Amino acid sequence: MNFLEITIQKQKAINLLVNKFAEQISCNPGILESHGRDESTHIPMPPDAVFFAQSTEDIATAVKICAEYNLPIIPYGAGTSLEGHLTAVHGGLSIDMSRMNRVIAVNENDMDVRIEAGITRKDLNAHLRDKGLFFPVDPGANCTLGGMVATRASGTNAVKYGTIREQLLSLKVITASGDIIETGTRSKKSAAGYDLTHLFCGSEGTLGIVTEISLKVHGIPEKVAAGICRFTSLEKAVNTVISTIQMGIPVSRIELLDTLSVRAVNGYSKTEYPEANTLFIEFSGSEASVQDQIENFTMLASEYGGTHVEFAENQEDINALWHARHQLLYATRALSPGKNFITTDVCIPISSLAECIIKTRADLDASGLFGSIVGHVGDGNFHTIILYDPAKPAELEIAESLNRRMVRRAIDMGGTSTGEHGIGTGKREFLVWERESAIPVMRMIKQALDPKNIMNPGKIFLDIA
Amino acid sequence: MNFLEITIQKQKAINLLVNKFAEQISCNPGILESHGRDESTHIPMPPDAVFFAQSTEDIATAVKICAEYNLPIIPYGAGTSLEGHLTAVHGGLSIDMSRMNRVIAVNENDMDVRIEAGITRKDLNAHLRDKGLFFPVDPGANCTLGGMVATRASGTNAVKYGTIREQLLSLKVITASGDIIETGTRSKKSAAGYDLTHLFCGSEGTLGIVTEISLKVHGIPEKVAAGICRFTSLEKAVNTVISTIQMGIPVSRIELLDTLSVRAVNGYSKTEYPEANTLFIEFSGSEASVQDQIENFTMLASEYGGTHVEFAENQEDINALWHARHQLLYATRALSPGKNFITTDVCIPISSLAECIIKTRADLDASGLFGSIVGHVGDGNFHTIILYDPAKPAELEIAESLNRRMVRRAIDMGGTSTGEHGIGTGKREFLVWERESAIPVMRMIKQALDPKNIMNPGKIFLDIA
Incomplete structure (x- = not known):
């Protein structure tokens, strides 16, 4: 089909969708624009229409229309992804899931829930x-x-509880032909057939x-304590993390903020943490076990010169600490207004973490660009946030080559280019570096399940347009 | 192709394999017979040849030959599966993995290992x-x-450590076309592309x-204690399990043996456990945490009338206890020599466990057949071992209808027909009951990855011959 024919087909599909779903379909330019971007600085590409879905059955109907007219489909959650997952590279229908936000069942006795993906x-958590x-x-x-399932997300608590992958029991999924399937049951384990739950998790x-x-959900721990610990070098901070994990101290969160990150946090969140390479740590469990963990950690950290180990035990202080940590992307950007950024996401075996972070810090320092290092270091996962001036193309090139060297370093150490952000459009080349032998099999699955390539096209694979 | 043509094709492939691999290929009738069966009483079907493989590259070469001549391939581990997974329903090449049993790397600092699948x-564990x-x-x-990966196995420790699925980092896999792929990396988590590791896990x-x-491997706990606890009814025993799990007591094993199972164990393993509905329990962790767990569990069990809570702390006694438990299949058979058996494997949400087990026990008692109930009840998973006289076809029918009712009961409670044994040939109908909507997608994947249907044909899917 030529461009005109494709455009006519698309318009037919959108007309049918408008007839069917009326004001649930929007072509308002502002709405289109907001649905073609994520939180990264990947170039936004708006869809042709946005569908504010209200039920699985409605989405199945819409998918059948899209399949008939080859209109691409891009599921949209909260727009917080970081690798261009939401860009409509060939236009299409953005399916906004925000109205599908019901809690369908809470099975307290089994500690599991059934929810809508939006x-x-x-x-x-407010509901629970x-x-x-x-x-x-x-x-x-x-x-x-739903977005977390799509990108195989994790974050600060994964070191104790695992990622989204470990929480999943079953998914309701609409296939590319508009069929509705259920991938599992509520039982805690099963050996029945192919594990489609985990195939769809991370399929973006x-x-x-x-x-x-x-x-699965979990019981709120009896006791939580969170605190910070400062070090005179990045190496000492990271070695403390490695020893903590290797000794099996069951931290629930252990996050690294380098000196620059602490400066950014202070500026943005009005905190007054001394500027040093710092660990933010959280322990949870019974009263006795938390006390035990704090003592073991404090002793261990002091061996690496960790000072000012301070723990807060009231929820307000704990929340303030993690809120400050979670604002770091915005905080780093605020250090240098007007700059764009790239964020990186390597994850490596923990024994190589110190070497990888130190080489990365040195490479960053030598580049002349401004970048912070922060991470879920207990998993071997860390991010750099590298700022560049959008008016200076050379700076973006430097930032990207820093990232490429870091990814190569991580892969050489047995690691991955992405611990939790996913591939999207931004890491497709890295997927080839990392999993070249497996890509033909991934591609066979894509071809078998979505032969018309209408499901979020242009993501994951380099050369499927 | 007609039968003669198929036979000629097969013989060509086997001749090529013999030319290539000489004495690594065996057509000895005894060896063929032993490779066409598992530990169940599913009817054995021998392969046409057995390949004692020594390297990934050799297997890849053999697969290419098999693919060219449509010779089916059945991977063979230790022959311990229970659902007819190893039967060569269309003949073919059994690939015996027992010579591929090397430990390739132990990364102590990362607590992971690389091993050959055999x-x-x-x-x-001896190596570690x-x-x-x-x-x-x-x-x-x-x-x-390799067998554990293939059937998504678990067992007694899964309540604490998870199943084989949760331990996997990456697999080397030979595809149906003889290509060698690597599905992951050594990093603890990754969001890079489709999760092929977990797709191959459980694909039989x-x-x-x-x-x-x-x-992943784990640190040997500082302290282990195991023991037994007896109850006056099945219901009280199961309710103790439910409360233990719901209260979050971190048992490492909690196994139910009903009265019949205990009798069988005593007869077979020369133990003298009083004949009662009994829990076998194990706790592990630090000295203090094990003491804490024992106290909490004992208090809880006593609320349900649990008596004679006794804990052994030396490894010999602990081993004897678990050895007795693990012999239960043989022990139950020994109660009635000459009988065949079927073993069942439902897994349900824990809140329904008591109801499901009690209804199953009543159904068993009413059937006139002899059957024991045993299980990894902490996961909601239990087995019945139902004996029948092979000379009386009506008994097999009764046993199978008991199983069918149990599976239906489990599915109605939100559970699965198989917690850990897999589908094989024996549970293909149950897979349809349980995952009907998802089977077309499983089939698309099978068709895409193995278009000639040479990889262990006749398993999982009812109507792919």
Whole structure:
């Protein structure tokens, strides 16, 4: 088909959708613009229409129309992804899940819930709180659960509770042909057939649309304590993390903020943390176990010269600490207004973490660009936020070559280019570096499940347009 | 092709394999017979040849030959599966993995290992012991790790450590076209592309052959204590389990043996456990935490009338206890020599466990057949071992209808027909009951990855011959 024919086909599909769903379909330019971007600085590309979906059945109907007329489909959660996942590279229909935010069932006795995919992490936790339950996976952003499933998200609590992957029991998914499937059951384990739950988790909307999720939740711990610990060098801070993990101290969060990150946090969140390479740590469990963990950690940190280990035990102080941590992307940007940024996401075996971070810091310092290092270091996962001047193309090139060297370093150490952000449009080349042998099999699956390539096209694979 | 043409094609492939691999290929009738069966009483069907593989590259070469001549391929580990997974329903080449049993790397600092798929669970643990590490997943049988990956196995320790699925980092897999792929990296988490590691896990050799595995291992706990606790009714025993899990007491194993099972164990293992509905429990962790767990559990069990809570702390007694438990299949058979058996494997949300087990026990009692109930009840997973007289076809029918009712009961309660044994040939109908909507997607994947249907044909899907 030529461009004109494609445009006519698309318009037919949108007309049918408008006839069917009336004001649930929007072509308002502002809405289109906001649905073609995420929180990164990847170039936004708006869809042709946005569908504010209200039920699985409605989405299935819409998918059938899109399939007939080859209109691409891009599921949209809270717009917080970081690798261009939401850009409509060939236009198409953005399916906004925000109205599908119901809690369908809370099974307290089994510690599992059934939710619609458009509910946000914070809304789910607000719903669970008075039942003594919580959903631990916490990427910082107030993303939707569907978005977390799509990108295989994790965040600060993964070192104790695992990523979104470990919480999943079953998914309701709409396939590229508009069929509705259920991938699992509520049982804690199963050996029945192919594990489609985990195939769809991390597939970034390229194989189907997740509309409902059954997932494990956890009991709110009896006691939580969070605190900070400062070090005279990056190496000492990271070695403290490595020893903590290797000794099996069951930290629930252990986050690294380098000196620059602490400066950014102070400026943005009006905190007064001394500017040093710092660990933010959280322990949880029974009263006795938290005390035990604090003592073991403090002793261990002091061996690496960790000073000013201070722990807060009231929820307000703990929340303030993690809020400051979670604002770091915005905080780093605020250090140099007008700059754009790239954010990186390597994850490596923990034994190589110190070497990888120190080489990365040195490379950053030598580049002349401004960048902070922060991370879920307990998992071996860290991010750099590298600022560049959008008016100076050479700076973007330098930032990208820093990232490329870091990814190569991580892969050489047995690691991955992305611990939790996903591939999107931004890391497609890195996927080839990292999993070249496996890509043909991924591609066979994509081709089999989405032969017309209408499900979030242009993501994950370099050369499927 | 007609039968004669198929036979000629097969013979050509086997001739080529013999030319290539000489004495690594066996057509000895005894060897063929032993490779066409598992530990169940599903009717054995021998392959046409057995290949004692020694390297990934050799298997890839063999697969290419098989693909060219449409010779089916059945990977063979230790022969301990229970659902007819190893039967050569269309003949073919059994690939015996037992010579591929090397430990390739132990990364102590990252607590992960790289192994060949033919290593057994016990050999792996023997290798790890002096490093203070262990691999926890324990299905009882001394299966190979490749077999565990293929059937998504778990066992007694899953309540604390998760199943084989949760331990996997990456797999080396040979595809149906003989290509060698690596599905992941050594990093603890990754969001890079489709999760092929977990797609191949549980695919029962129908999508490819796993030849190497990177997996997490764990530190040997400082302290382990195991013991038994007896109850006056099945219901009280199961309710103790439910409360233990719901209260979050971190048991490492909690196994139910009903009265019949205890009688069987005593007869077979020369133990003298009083005949009662009994829990076998294990706690592990620090000295203080184990003491704490024992106290909490004992208090809780006593609320349900649990008596004679006794804990052993020396490794010999603990081993004897678990050895007795793991012999239960043989022990139950020994109660009635000459009988065949079927073993069942439902897994349900824990809140429904008491109801499901009690209804199942009543159904068993009413059937006139002899059957024991045993299980990894902390996961909601239990087995019945139902004996029948092979000379009386009506008994097999009764046993199968008991199983069908149990599976229906489990599915109605939100559970699965198989917690850990897999589908094989024996549960293909149940897969349809349980995941009907998802089977077309599983089938698309099978068709895409194995278009000639040479990878362990006749398993998982009812109507792919």
